[in-house]
């Protein structure tokens with residue numbers, strides 16, 4: 670099942686060249702694929718099922734596509750982590766974490782409605798991609814001991830960063846090399 674999923678993810682992934690000296694990942698083929706949508710929740714959930722997560726948290730915005738699939742597969746709920754500056758559709762109070770400079774060198778903040786995660790939760794962070802690990806690091810700092818790890822589709826982090834953040838991926842950077 671997971672082998673099939675990995676094959677589908679590799680097959681539906683594209684690099685695009687906007688002509689600005691770097692390539693940009695095009696992940697739209699993933700969301701268009703019924704096979705990927707059917708398998709992605711369980712595929713990512715299986716990376717952490719043994720750790721019995723009780724809630725999934727994902728960063729804005731692509732994380733909002735992936736996180737609910739994983740929450741559904743685990744039978745738990747989903748919480749949005751918004752970027753500062755977003756027009757928040759949820760009530761205060763929020764807790765905020767500084768995001769270290771990410772893969773574009775940009776600093777930001779991520780915020781979660783504090784009442785949605787309790788100290789007894791076991792938080793699984795889910796995202797489509799990890800490059801520097803900045804989003805995962807920020808959310809780990811936000812949740813402290815309730816953080817159990819981060820599941821991503823593509824893990825491009827340095828191995829020591831992935832280990833430190835308990836970050837696991839379905840694919841590595843080598844799987845989608847241009």
Ligand SMILES: O=P(O)(O)OC[C@H]1O[C@H](OP(=O)(O)OP(=O)(O)O)[C@H](O)[C@@H]1O
Nearest residue numbers: 730731771772798799800801802803804
């Ligand atoms: O490991 P990091 O260096 O933190 O990078 C990973 C982040 O980069 C991508 O998001 P992006 O900022 O491109 O925003 P998007 O979700 O709006 O596409 C991806 O969805 C992760 O959230």
